[in-house]
Amino acid sequence: DAGVTQTPRHEVAEKGQTIILKCEPVSGHNDLFWYRQTKIQGLELLSYFRSKSLMEDGGAFKDRFKAEMLNSSFSTLKIQPTEPKDSAVYLCASSTGTSGNTLYFGEGSRLIVV
Amino acid sequence: AQKVTQTQTSISVMEKTTVTMDCVYETQDSSYFLFWYKQTASGEIVFLIRQDSYKKENATVGHYSLNFQKPKSSIGLIITATQIEDSAVYFCAMRTMGYKLTFGTGTSLLVDP
Numbered sequence: 394d395a396g397v398t399q400t401p402r403h404e405v406a407e408k409g410q411t412i413i414l415k416c417e418p419v420s421g422h423n424d425l426f427w428y429r430q431t432k433i434q435g436l437e438l439l440s441y442f443r444s445k446s447l448m449e450d451g452g453a454f455k456d457r458f459k460a461e462m463l464n465s466s467f468s469t470l471k472i473q474p475t476e477p478k479d480s481a482v483y484l485c486a487s488s489t490g491t492s493g494n495t496l497y498f499g500e501g502s503r504l505i506v507v
Numbered sequence: 508a509q510k511v512t513q514t515q516t517s518i519s520v521m522e523k524t525t526v527t528m529d530c531v532y533e534t535q536d537s538s539y540f541l542f543w544y545k546q547t548a549s550g551e552i553v554f555l556i557r558q559d560s561y562k563k564e565n566a567t568v569g570h571y572s573l574n575f576q577k578p579k580s581s582i583g584l585i586i587t588a589t590q591i592e593d594s595a596v597y598f599c600a601m602r603t604m605g606y607k608l609t610f611g612t613g614t615s616l617l618v619d620p
Contacts, residue, residue, distance in 0.1 A: 426607070435611075435613060436598065436610040438607055438608075438609075441607050448607075484552070486552075495542060495554040495557060496608055498551070498552040498553075500550060500551060501550055
């Protein structure tokens with residue numbers, strides 16, 4: 394079975410650009426998460442979808458971050474406009490719709506904003 | 508609000524020894540799930556082991572086991588007979604019946620030969 398697929402793996406953007414990161418969850422998984430990882434803040438939840446419905450939009454990340462689940466097998470995270478402080482690894486994860494089930498993570502998209 | 512705390516920033520051990528990593532959590536929910544994940548040098552995050560709050564027995568998978576102390580809201584990870592390839596960052600996480608997974612800040616483990 395294919396795992397979680399994220400593209401692009403690496404992205405360099407200029408300040409003010411719009412960036413779209415993509416994620417394909419494990420087939421059949423109902424839950425999809427976007428996390429941001431930095432050395433200082435660790436793993437921060439950006440968005441959480443259950444069966445394509447947005448359950449959590451990450452509070453502090455509402456301003457310039459927008460995640461969408463276009464269908465059950467594809468999600469995007471748009472950052473608009475990008476700022477240098479957005480430089481981080483963006484991780485997508487999916488799981489079945491049971492709280493006890495584990496998350497499967499993608500390899501992440503490393504974003505550098507200059 | 509949910510919170511997960513890992514106070515150990517880094518640990519260094521000799522190969523083939525046993526190491527324990529600490530984790531404490533906070534939640535108002537009566538039912539929850541606790542996880543440990545490992546992040547390798549390549550950045551890959553993989554699931555290791557899980558403890559259900561309603562289970563009294565400590566979970567064990569391979570050379571990973573848990574020390575679940577519910578009254579103390581503590582879930583320690585024990586790795587026995589450590590190997591070089593166990594060197595990684597280990598994250599404790601909690602998922603309540605709601606949904607989201609809350610992570611601790613991670614503990615970096617270095618296993619020396």
